[in-house]
Amino acid sequence: MHAAARALQAERGRHEITVPLVAARAGVTASTVYRRWGDLTELLADVAAERLRPETPPVDTGSLRGDLAAYCEQYLEEMSSPAGRAFLRDLVASCGDDRPACRCDLYIREQIGVIVERAARRGEPTPGVGEIVEGVMAPMMYRILFVADPVDLADARRLVDALLARGGGQPRG
Missing domain, CATH: 1.10.10 (Arc Repressor Mutant, subunit A)
Known part of the structure; x- marks a missing residue:
């Protein structure tokens, strides 16, 4: 199907x-x-969720800032394309408990969790996964879904830098 x-x-x-x-x-x-x-909306949302399921772990650049920036730039590039925006619209149209949109949130949180765990193993101060979702992913998603202007990949790095500059995170060990 x-x-x-x-x-x-x-x-x-x-x-x-x-x-x-x-x-x-x-x-x-x-x-x-x-x-x-x-209905068709649910089917297309399910197709979109499967397309958004990561096949590999996020790139390991050797630093929290680098890993987050690389992940966010890739996500922004994929989701701000016409096809990515269409997938996101299908997902949003199907929102509800245990629906495909919830699976996408899980995929994002899992990927960010890998990045945070790597940074923690290196002894870097790390914000929580939720803090990254709210401070970086949510503003990017807003831009993708609701702003007509093209999204600039530099926006991803700017959001990551702003989160880390606020001192988000604690050393973990």
Whole structure:
């Protein structure tokens, strides 16, 4: 089902995709889609969540600042693209408990957790994962979703630098 939905997304605009079209492409009946996902929004959100699941750990640059900046720049670049924005809109449209958007929050927190743990092992002061999500990821997401101007990758580094300059974090060991 995911492969069928992804193929149709590559071929058509979002407004042209329907449950019967996805079902036909996947070789199943539309009722199969409705039973599993309920509606097209849920299916597309599930497809988006799987696309956003990280396949590798974040890059290890040797420092908290470098790791966070690299992760945030990559995230910003991917999610501010037209395809990334469409995925995020599908996720937001499906918000609710235990929905695909919640899985994406988990993926982000897991990746940031890896970065924080690495920094802690090096003895660097580290902000908490929640502090990074609120201070860096949330403002980036706002820009991606609601600001029409193109997003500048330097914004990611600026947000990371601002968080770390505020003295966020404690030495961990």
